[in-house]
Amino acid sequence: MRSLTVNGYSAKWLGKQFPWVYPKEVVKGAVKAGEWATVREGAGRVLGTGVLDDGWIACRVFRHGDGPVDEAWIHGLLDRSAALRDVVVGPDTDAYRLVNAENDGLPGIRIDWWGHHATIVLDSPSLAVLLPWITGWLEANRSPRGVHLAYRQDPRDERRGALHPEPGVLAGFAPTGDVKVRERGITYGVRPHEGPDVGLYTDMREVRAFLEPTWAGTSVLNTFAYTGAFSVSAAMNGAAETVSVDLSAKYLERAEQNFVFNELSLDTHDFLVEDTFKALDRFRRQGRMFDRIVLDPPSWSHGPEGMWSAKKDMPRLVAAAARVTEPGGWILACSNQGDLSPRDFRGLVLSGLERAGRPAQSLQVASQGPDYPALSTFPEGRYLKVTLWRLL
Numbered sequence: 001m002r003s004l005t006v007n008g009y010s011a012k013w014l015g016k017q018f019p020w021v022y023p024k025e026v027v028k029g030a031v032k033a034g035e036w037a038t039v040r041e042g043a044g045r046v047l048g049t050g051v052l053d054d055g056w057i058a059c060r061v062f063r064h065g066d067g068p069v070d071e072a073w074i075h076g077l078l079d080r081s082a083a084l085r086d087v088v089v090g091p092d093t094d095a096y097r098l099v100n101a102e103n104d105g106l107p108g109i110r111i112d113w114w115g116h117h118a119t120i121v122l123d124s125p126s127l128a129v130l131l132p133w134i135t136g137w138l139e140a141n142r143s144p145r146g147v148h149l150a151y152r153q154d155p156r157d158e159r160r161g162a163l164h165p166e167p168g169v170l171a172g173f174a175p176t177g178d179v180k181v182r183e184r185g186i187t188y189g190v191r192p193h194e195g196p197d198v199g200l201y202t203d204m205r206e207v208r209a210f211l212e213p214t215w216a217g218t219s220v221l222n223t224f225a226y227t228g229a230f231s232v233s234a235a236m237n238g239a240a241e242t243v244s245v246d247l248s249a250k251y252l253e254r255a256e257q258n259f260v261f262n263e264l265s266l267d268t269h270d271f272l273v274e275d276t277f278k279a280l281d282r283f284r285r286q287g288r289m290f291d292r293i294v295l296d297p298p299s300w301s302h303g304p305e306g307m308w309s310a311k312k313d314m315p316r317l318v319a320a321a322a323r324v325t326e327p328g329g330w331i332l333a334c335s336n337q338g339d340l341s342p343r344d345f346r347g348l349v350l351s352g353l354e355r356a357g358r359p360a361q362s363l364q365v366a367s368q369g370p371d372y373p374a375l376s377t378f379p380e381g382r383y384l385k386v387t388l389w390r391l392l
């Protein structure tokens, strides 16, 4: 086992259970990616044990204080994660986050459960050292048909190139078609072997849940629709019409398939392969208005209109949506950008409403559901911001 000595600043944060050591905080010790290290303060006291990495994080700590990190310790963390999901995930739902990385004591490791398959998403290949223990636990406790490996590299991570081990099947087999999963009784097709984005964002489940009683008879515009989860949920709960807009034809084909999986007629449900801003502008020129608009954009994306960034473009997006929202209509505005505070996000939405000259009532402020717990000592944990507005 290697030894890593960190500066006083890192020691203070590790003492508060913070899960990372940054490279500039390392005082002594070689950082060999994928190897275990005991983390110490200058005087030699053990602060924790973690996996070393050569990216923007130098060490991810899996146990604070003294004590071994072995299979039993990791299995204990997985048992604790599973115990939460057993309580908070309803019986008609089999798609959920089983392990939420830092927030469940397993930094850099997300595990999503998809019916009978598991997708393990690593922030770095260095964490592969834990895969045998994790796969063993999944096989013993969840009997998956397939365990799949994917990576989610942080934009702050400058390493690029081939990933070892390669993404793919770790155990069992890859499904041949879509795996049908259930969220609150609604069927969605997902591809657990094509992670990290497999076709359903389960962090929005509680948001879709509280909207269920509010869709009846409404016209819905779902922008950045992806595979149409909001549209399907709206349609299943009585929306009169839905329009799903996304730049990707492939995602919208899957959205349409999700309607078919739920035996919904496609007569009053449209799918537009288009840039959201262009669609909103066209609706404004046509005088077409909606009762409900969903704005759930990515944090960043490249579109025909150039680079989209939630921080820069949210006010423009909200203003464009507000101009095609019926009086009394609702806008759901969301951001999954971890480094944008709820207060700043609210400010961006308010400035958009003001720009469109549409005063509004705030109806709901929400975040990710309880299968995405946020650790009190990890400020980035509560990343999802969801706000619901009624335009007057």
Ligand SMILES: C[S@@+](CC[C@H](N)C(=O)[O-])C[C@H]1O[C@@H](n2cnc3c(N)ncnc32)[C@H](O)[C@@H]1O
Pocket (backbone or CB within 6 Å): 200, 201, 204, 223, 224, 225, 226, 227, 228, 229, 230, 245, 246, 247, 248, 251, 274, 275, 276, 277, 296, 297, 298, 301, 302, 303, 308
């Ligand atoms: C974070 S996902 C949205 C998730 C979705 N709202 C849901 O609940 O499943 C981002 C989606 O935005 C789409 N997208 C990105 N830029 C876009 C743009 N300018 N106009 C329309 N869609 C865009 C992507 O293709 C992707 O499907």
